[in-house]
Amino acid sequence: MEIPHVVRNKAIAAGAHDWLSGLEDLVAGLAIEWGLTIGEPYSGGTEAYVCRVTLDDGTPAVLKVLVPQADAAAEEITVLRLAGGDACPVLYRADETRGALLIERLGPAMADLGLPLRRRHELLCDVAARLWRPAPDVSLRTGAAKGEWLIEFVMRLWDELDHPCTEAAVDDALGAARRRIAAHDDERAYLVHGDVQQWNALRAGAGWKLVDPDGLLCEREYDLGILMREDPLDGDLHERSRWLARRTGLDQRAIWDWGVVERVSTGLLATKVDLQPLGRQMLAVADRLAQRSG
DSSP: OOOOHHHHHHHHHTTOHHHHHHHHHHHHHHHHHHTEEEEEEOSOOSSEEEEEEEETTSOEEEEEEEOOOTTHHHHHHHHHHHHTTSSSOOEEEEETTTTEEEEEOOOOBGGGTTOOHHHHHHHHHHHHHHHOBOOTTOOOOBHHHHHHHHHHHHHHHHHHTTOSSOHHHHHHHHHHHHHHHHHOOGGGOEEEOSOOSGGGEEEETTEEEEOSOOOEEEOTHHHHHHHHHSSTTSSOHHHHHHHHHHHHTOOHHHHHHHHHHHHHHHHHHHHHTTOTTHHHHHHHHHHHHHHHHO
């Protein structure tokens, strides 16, 4: 079975060696149970083995088997069910225990279409807003919990990777995370996607849907912080945060903070799993912005 390089590295980093060795049998078993004809794998995944499948009735679909990570499968399944096929793909079948999802097959990713940055941001803001909704009775991580997780993650990887960015960049990220933790309010939290970017936006008819949701109950600004993290070398990031705030009517400081901590955490993760040059680019920008703010 052909497993993408980054997915394999992610599984190894997570200690999921048994998952790697048993993946072929797992996929074969799901094909029998769910009545699937297995097709070609997708090559661009980072968190899961993903392949094209066809249902017994001829419906084209996608099989996704996640690298085992805490509650990742449960969180994604919850978000897809709440979205109901609107801003995210339709969920046909799911097996939380095995981390397996059978979902609607969509069109090409926004990243493959060469759209200008501003146009991408317009479209991503619009599709994210379709997903945002209060979800008070849902069991998902809060923005405060995600902030605590990010602090621990950044500190651990920075040491583990022998400090691939400056201490000032790490301090900047930790300070931003602490501000967002302090600002969290359960009463004002929304369901957010958690990874809104052009690789996760796929064509759906005349519009777009978001795949691979992390799922949080959080400030909506979190999703816009992801747009601050992506395309780190493209344009003035301060102006980007101001534009995103104007476009959505949300808080610029919160957008900036989430972008700071996401840029460092993702840069460290990309370095760990050898997703380059993206990791180096994100950390270099984090260094530069921390130096200016200092």
